[in-house]
Ligand SMILES: Nc1ncnc2c1ncn2[C@@H]1O[C@H](COP(=O)(O)OP(=O)(O)O)[C@@H](O)[C@H]1O
């Protein structure tokens with residue numbers, strides 16, 4: 320049974336998509352079978368994995384209950400359910416219980432994968448709530464900035480509400496600090512604060528700020544393909560191993 324992980328934070332530009340793409344690539348390199356679900360109408364994960372606009376995508380699944388299996392596309396060693404700009408309409412429709420559709424749909428394909436990673440949009444709307452409702456874990460991505468840390472407290476409250484009202488199985492897998500620069504005093508101070516406040520919830524791996532990361536995205540490649548010896552590659556591989564240890568309890 321695949322483990323479903325939402326890569327989330329309602330703040331944009333913190334590294335969610337980067338993490339969804341490179342963590343998926345890392346897991347598939349370790350031999351795991353991985354499905355990425357792009358649930359952001361901006362479709363950044365779809366493009367970062369080298370795909371253009373796709374006719375079959377998550378919108379048909381959420382809006383018309385088309386089987387999710389029909390929208391799955393193989394790319395490199397992964398599989399992806401692409402996004403579409405039309406997904407934005409899902410946030411607004413009034414269908415009762417719409418936040419449970421993704422959870423229901425995943426039942427059909429869950430057994431085919433070891434991991435299912437959902438790249439969430441930068442909002443607290445129905446798409447993020449759907450992803451969290453369908454997930455075993457949330458991986459919260461944040462940058463070491465005061466506003467990002469403030470926003471996270473708000474996000475943790477939403478997670479608790481989803482757990483109480485919609486998905487009792489939901490747990491926080493961890494907090495991942497990205498774009499980290501250990502030479503910056505503010506970054507060091509904020510990391511100390513996070514580790515004091517959230518203790519072991521903070522992943523030991525920090526993703527350093529590294530130019531190879533946006534470069535890889537612009538080439539439609541993951542970091543391991545584009546720059547295997549870069550700090551970005553080293554950090555995402557270390558995160559992959561730490562995540563596997565966390566979910567398997569090793
Ligand atoms: N560790 C990093 N070092 C340098 N740039 C990064 C890093 N992580 C993400 N970025 C860049 O920051 C931008 C926002 O990242 P993204 O993953 O799209 O954030 P989100 O999905 O949270 O909106 C992208 O251009 C991405 O390439």
Ligand SMILES: [Mg+2]
Nearest residue numbers: 335336359363
């Ligand atoms: Mg994104």
